[in-house]
Amino acid sequence: MGAQVSTQQRSSDHGEVLSVHSLDKWNTQFQNSKTSNKLMVIDFSAAWCGPCKFIEPAVHDLAVEFTDVDFIKIDIDELPDVAKDFDVQAMPTFVLLKKGKERDRIVGVKKDELHRLIEKHRF
Amino acid sequence: MAVSGFEGFEKRLELEFSCHDPVFGIGLREVDFNSLEQVLHLVQCTVVSALGNQHFDSYVLSESSLFVYPTKIIIKTCGTTQLLKSVQPFIHLARTLNLHIVALRYTRGSFIFPQAQPHPHTSFHEEVVYLEDNIPANLCYRKASVIPSKLTSHSWHVFSAALVEYSDDILYTVEVCMTDLDQTLARKFFRHPNDGKNGDSAGREMTEATGINRINPNAQICDFAFDPCGYSMNAIDGDRYSTIHVTPEDGFSYASFECVGSVYDGDIADMVKKAVKVFCPGTVSVATTSASNEMCMRIKNAVEQLGIKCRSWSMDEFPAAGTVVFQTFTSRRNRI
Numbered sequence: 317m318g319a320q321v322s323t324q325q326r327s328s329d330h331g332e333v334l335s336v337h338s339l340d341k342w343n344t345q346f347q348n349s350k351t352s353n354k355l356m357v358i359d360f361s362a363a364w365c366g367p368c369k370f371i372e373p374a375v376h377d378l379a380v381e382f383t384d385v386d387f388i389k390i391d392i393d394e395l396p397d398v399a400k401d402f403d404v405q406a407m408p409t410f411v412l413l414k415k416g417k418e419r420d421r422i423v424g425v426k427k428d429e430l431h432r433l434i435e436k437h438r439f
Numbered sequence: 440m441a442v443s444g445f446e447g448f449e450k451r452l453e454l455e456f457s458c459h460d461p462v463f464g465i466g467l468r469e470v471d472f473n474s475l476e477q478v479l480h481l482v483q484c485t486v487v488s489a490l491g492n493q494h495f496d497s498y499v500l501s502e503s504s505l506f507v508y509p510t511k512i513i514i515k516t517c518g519t520t521q522l523l524k525s526v527q528p529f530i531h532l533a534r535t536l537n538l539h540i541v542a543l544r545y546t547r548g549s550f551i552f553p554q555a556q557p558h559p560h561t562s563f564h565e566e567v568v569y570l571e572d573n574i575p576a577n578l579c580y581r582k583a584s585v586i587p588s589k590l591t592s593h594s595w596h597v598f599s600a601a602l603v604e605y606s607d608d609i610l611y612t613v614e615v616c617m618t619d620l621d622q623t624l625a626r627k628f629f630r631h632p633n634d635g636k637n638g639d640s641a642g643r644e645m646t647e648a649t650g651i652n653r654i655n656p657n658a659q660i661c662d663f664a665f666d667p668c669g670y671s672m673n674a675i676d677g678d679r680y681s682t683i684h685v686t687p688e689d690g691f692s693y694a695s696f697e698c699v700g701s702v703y704d705g706d707i708a709d710m711v712k713k714a715v716k717v718f719c720p721g722t723v724s725v726a727t728t729s730a731s732n733e734m735c736m737r738i739k740n741a742v743e744q745l746g747i748k749c750r751s752w753s754m755d756e757f758p759a760a761g762t763v764v765f766q767t768f769t770s771r772r773n774r775i
Contacts, residue, residue, distance in 0.1 A: 364465040366496035366507060367489030370472050406492045406659040406675055422639075424490035424661040429639035 331380035333359065333387040337394050345388055350416035355438045356386040357430075360399055360409040363391060368408045371425045378434060385438055412437050443552055447686035447693025448616060449503055450522040450547045450560065451515045454529055455601075456538040458510070466509030468496055470532050478528040479505070483520050487671070488639065490661035494678035499663050499671050504682045506673075510538065515697070517684065523559055523566060526573045542601035543574055544760050548616045548724060549594050551691055563596045570598050580604050580758040588724065588751040588767040595726045601759030608761065610679075611730035613707060613738065615696040615714060619721030624649070625687035629668040638663050645670050654713045655681060655698075679705075683714065694718045700730065707734065708741035715742055723747060723768040729761040742768055 336342045349356045359375055361368035379387040392399040392407065402411055402418075410422040410430055419437050422430055456467065468491075479485060479500065488499040498505040502520050506513040512529055516522045523545070530540050545566065550556060559569035567583040578600040586595040593616075627649050630641055641664035646652050651672060652660060658674035658681065665671070670685040681698035696714035700707035715723055723742060727735055739749050747768040754764045 362491075362493075364468055364493075365491040366468055366470075366472060366475070367491045367498070370486065370489055406490050408490075423659055425486075425488050426639035428637035432637060432640070 331383045333375055333379045333389050335389045335391075337391070339395060339397070342388075342390070342395060342398055345386075346416060349386070349413050353415075354384065354386050355419075355434065356388060356413040357434060358402070358411045358413065359387065359389045360392055360402065360404045360411070361389060361407050362393060365407045367425050371408055371427065374427045374430075378431065382434055382438060385434060441690030443555065444688060444691035445686050446518050446550055446552050446555060447618075447684070447691065447695070448548045448550050449515045449517045449684065449695060450520070451545065451614065451697075452513070452522055452525065453542075453544045453612075454512045454526070454533075454540060455542040456510045456512075456533045457541045458536075458538050460537060464509075466536065466538060467507050467512060467533060468509060469536055470507070474532055475505075475507075478525050478532070481524045481528060482514075482516055482522055483518075484516055488642075488661050488663050490659060490673065490675060492659070492675055492677075495675070495680070497661060497673040497675055497680055499661055499673055503671065503684050504673050506680050508678075513680075515682070515684075517686070519555055519557055519560075521557055521560065523569050523573070526570065530574075540575065540578065541603070542759055543570070543578065543599065544728070545570060545596075545598040546614065546726065546728075546763075547596050548726075549592055549596075551592075551618070551693070566596075567598055570600070574600055578602055578759075582757045582759065584755045584757070584763075586726075586753050586755050586763065586765040588753060588765060590722070590750065590767055590769075593722065593724050593767050595724065595763070595765040597755070597757065597760070597763055599757045599759040604758050605729075605761045608729045609702050611700050611702075611734065612728045613696075613698050613700060613711060613730065614726045614728075615711060616724045616726075617694045617696070617715065617718050617720035617722070618692065620685075620687065620692040620694055621719035622689055622692075624717065624719055625685075625689070625692050628664070628670045628685045628687040630664055630666050632667075636664075638665065642670060642672070646672060649717050650713070651683060651717055654710050654717075681710070683717075685718075694720065700734065702731070708737040711738050712741040712744060715747070716745055719745075719770070720747075721770050725766045725768070727764045730764065732764075735764045735766065739766055746771060
C-alpha cells in the first residue's frame with residue numbers, strides 16, 4: 317500500500333541487474349553515471365564463461381541488498397569495444413565507477429571483496 | 440617431520456575428450472555449474488574463487504584447483520580428498536555433451552602422511568586398480584609406474600591411458616613439489632588475526648608481498664588466503680594456466696607450482712626458478728610430462744642457480760603420455 321512508484325525510476329532501483337546490449341544504451345548509462353552520485357558496478361561477463369555463471373546469483377543478491385547502487389551487466393561479445401575500453405582481459409571483471417571514473421575493480425569471482433568494495437565506495 | 444598434519448601433496452587428474460561432431464562450440468565449458476559442484480562434492484571440495492577467459496575456466500578450490508577447457512579437464516586436490524571418485528562422474532558429464540574420453544593421466548608425488556589417505560588412495564596399487572575399473576576398455580594404451588629418486592620419501596607416481604598412442608605434442612606440463620619451506624618465507628602465508636581482510640584481499644596481499652605476481656607478469660591471477668594459513672592461486676595467460684598451493688605450517692610445510700609450457704615460446708625454466716625462489720625449500724622435485732630433454736636441462740640449470748643441487752634424474756616412457764622426467768633437488772642445508 318502507500319506510495320506510487322515513480323515512473324521515472326530506473327529498474328536498477330528495484331534491486332535488479334540491468335543488462336546492457338547496445339552501445340547507445342551503454343552511452344546513456346555512462347552519461348547518467350557522470351552526472352549522478354550513485355556508484356555503478358559493471359559486471360563484464362561472457363555467456364561461455366563458467367565463473368561468470370557461478371557468480372551470477374551473488375551479483376543479483378548484491379543488487380537487491382544495495383538498491384542505491386546501479387548494477388550493469390555487459391556481455392563482452394555483444395559490446396567488445398566497451399570491454400576493450402575498460403581493458404577487460406579475464407572474466408568476470410567488476411568495475412566500480414563513480415561520476416564516470418573508475419574507483420576500483422575486481423578480476424575474478426570474489427564475493428566478499430565485491431561486497432566490501434561496494435560498501436567502501438557507495439557513498 | 441610432524442607425526443600428523445595437513446597433506447600438501449596433491450593428486451592430479453587430467454582427462455582429455457573428443458567429439459565426433461566437428462562443431463562442438465565450448466565443449467565442457469557448457470557443463471552447468473550445479474553439475475560441476477556435485478562432482479566436487481564427491482571429492483570433498485568446494486569452489487572458493489574463479490576466473491575465465493576465452494580459452495578456459497579456472498577455479499580455485501578449497502583443496503587446490505580445477506581447470507575446464509573445451510575438451511580437457513584438469514583437477515588437482517590435496518589433503519585427504521578422494522580425487523579418483525571424480526573420474527566416472529566427469530566421463531558421464533562429458534557424454535551428455537557427446538564428448539568421449541580419449542586420454543587420462545593421474546600423477547602424484549609421495550604422501551607425507553600416507554596412512555591418513557582414504558580409499559582408493561591407500562596405496563598406488565589400489566589407485567591403479569580403481570582407475571582400471573573406472574575407465575572404458577578402449578583406452579588400451581595403459582601404463583602405471585613409480586619413478587624413483589635417490590630420496591626414499593620422494594617418488595613420482597604415474598598412471599596414463601589413451602585411445603591412441605602418444606605422438607609429439609606442442610605443450611608440456613611441469614609439476615613442482617617443494618617441502619621443508621624456509622620458515623621466514625612460509626610465515627608470509629599466515630593470516631594476521633584481526634587484519635580486517637577477507638580471504639580475497641588477504642590473498643591479493645600475499646600474492647604481491649611474496650612476488651608471486653612477478654612469476655608471470657602477463658597473467659591474470661585469481662588468489663585466495665585461507666584462515667588461519669594457507670594460500671592458493673591460479674594464473675591464466677592465454678590458453679595456459681599456472682597454479683600455486685601453499686601449506687606453510689612448520690613440520691609439514693609444502694608448496695606446489697605447476698605450469699604449462701609450449702615448444703614455441705615461454706621461458707618456463709625462468710618461471711620455475713622464480714617460483715622456487717618464493718619458498719627457498721629444502722627439497723624440490725620437478726616432474727615434466729612430454730617435455731624435451733633440452734627443456735628438462737634448462738629447468739635443472741635454472742633451479743641450480745638458486746644454490747639447490749640436483750640429486751637425481753630419472754625417467755620413464757608412457758605410450759599414452761610420452762616421456763616423464765622426474766628430478767629431485769636438495770639445498771645445501773639438506774645434504775643427504
